[in-house]
Amino acid sequence: MTPLGYIALGVLAVNLLYYILFIYFGFDKSPKPQTQKVYPVSLLVCAKNEAENLEKHIPIWLEQDHPDFELVLIDDASTDETAAVIDRFSDLDPRITPVYVKANERFHNSKKYALTLGIKKAKHTRLIFTDADCIPASNAWLSELSRYFSSEKHLVLGYGKHQKRAGLLNALIRYETFITGLQYLAYAHAGKAYMGVGRNLGYTKILFEKHKGFASHIQLQSGDDDLFVNEATTSENTTYCINPQCYTLSEPKRSFGDWFRQKRRHISTANHYRSFFKASLGLYYLGNLAFWLVLVLLALTQWKLALLFFGLRSLLQWISYWGAANKLKAGALIVAAPVLELFLICTQLSIFITNLVSPKPTWK
Numbered sequence: 001m002t003p004l005g006y007i008a009l010g011v012l013a014v015n016l017l018y019y020i021l022f023i024y025f026g027f028d029k030s031p032k033p034q035t036q037k038v039y040p041v042s043l044l045v046c047a048k049n050e051a052e053n054l055e056k057h058i059p060i061w062l063e064q065d066h067p068d069f070e071l072v073l074i075d076d077a078s079t080d081e082t083a084a085v086i087d088r089f090s091d092l093d094p095r096i097t098p099v100y101v102k103a104n105e106r107f108h109n110s111k112k113y114a115l116t117l118g119i120k121k122a123k124h125t126r127l128i129f130t131d132a133d134c135i136p137a138s139n140a141w142l143s144e145l146s147r148y149f150s151s152e153k154h155l156v157l158g159y160g161k162h163q164k165r166a167g168l169l170n171a172l173i174r175y176e177t178f179i180t181g182l183q184y185l186a187y188a189h190a191g192k193a194y195m196g197v198g199r200n201l202g203y204t205k206i207l208f209e210k211h212k213g214f215a216s217h218i219q220l221q222s223g224d225d226d227l228f229v230n231e232a233t234t235s236e237n238t239t240y241c242i243n244p245q246c247y248t249l250s251e252p253k254r255s256f257g258d259w260f261r262q263k264r265r266h267i268s269t270a271n272h273y274r275s276f277f278k279a280s281l282g283l284y285y286l287g288n289l290a291f292w293l294v295l296v297l298l299a300l301t302q303w304k305l306a307l308l309f310f311g312l313r314s315l316l317q318w319i320s321y322w323g324a325a326n327k328l329k330a331g332a333l334i335v336a337a338p339v340l341e342l343f344l345i346c347t348q349l350s351i352f353i354t355n356l357v358s359p360k361p362t363w364k
Contacts, residue, residue: 007294011290016316018284038067044128045061062093072118073089126205154204159328175344200247214227260350264355289345
């Protein structure tokens with residue numbers, strides 16, 4: 001075998017390390033609820049210029065089949081009709097707790113500051129978070145998710161999907177969402193949680209106060225979800241819930257530019273993860289990138305070996321994704337995984353380069 005062939009085998013070995021982790025998550029048993037008890041919870045939604053979404057989604061959140069919850073609606077210094085919408089609904093339903101955040105020069109455009117005020121105002125110890133553009137997959141979301149809390153489990157990772165729409169961009173967004181979920185849930189399953197998503201996340205006030213909230217990264221625009229989890233999680237205090245009743249659903253971006261700007265803001269926090277996770281996630285990306293680079297070089301000189309290399313790696317990829325895709329209801333995407341991965345790698349590389357040379361987008 002040529003030196004390039006041995007390099008291809010080395011790249012495949014790196015990929016296989018992660019595929020084993022994904023198989024373990026996909027085919028092993030998932031965590032069960034900690035209790036049959038339905039805990040009182042506060043559902044927090046931070047909104048900045050989200051009047052239209054609040055108008056549609058507040059009635060849906062209030063339809064949750066939960067005996068004791070409040071809806072904390074945080075208006076983060078909006079300039080549209082967000083405050084008026086919150087006013088009107090809070091007058092109609094006593095379960096709504098409004099929080100109005102005024103513009104603050106010290107914490108300009110800081111979602112973390114607004115969330116901190118909302119958390120302080122929340123009545124209950126157990127907090128569940130979602131975004132203004134998200135809806136629950138069922139009216140059992142809050143009650144089922146709350147059962148994953150216990151005296152030991154103070155942090156519950158949920159899964160947030162994007163609505164299925166036509167087109168390549170939508171497929172790419174849903175694939176990226178699946179891969180992100182697969183990664184953080186597989187690590188959590190192995191006792192090494194490193195992030196969660198603010199679309200569907202739960203933790204206790206006790207944990208928030210123990211880690212002084214977002215104090216260690218308050219200067220960063222993003223990270224109210226993943227950086228807090230990265231700092232606060234342990235194998236003992238964290239669990240996850242992938243019951244389909246507990247998913248949240250988000251409307252995906254309709255233009256590539258909007259999605260690109262959103263991902264720029266999200267990816268900018270990864271550099272602040274613990275060293276182990278920065279190295280591990282970096283190696284995962286480099287392993288995927290190296291596969292495509294080596295594949296091109298092989299195709300130019302040894303096309304039969306390139307075809308074998310591509311086929312073997314695609315087979316291993318499909319096997320490693322299959323169990324997780326069934327759990328996360330993403331099976332249709334897996335057939336096109338190799339192609340979607342190539343698009344995603346190119347997009348991520350563009351984001352990394354763009355973030356190096358231009359200011360990172362802010363919260364709204």
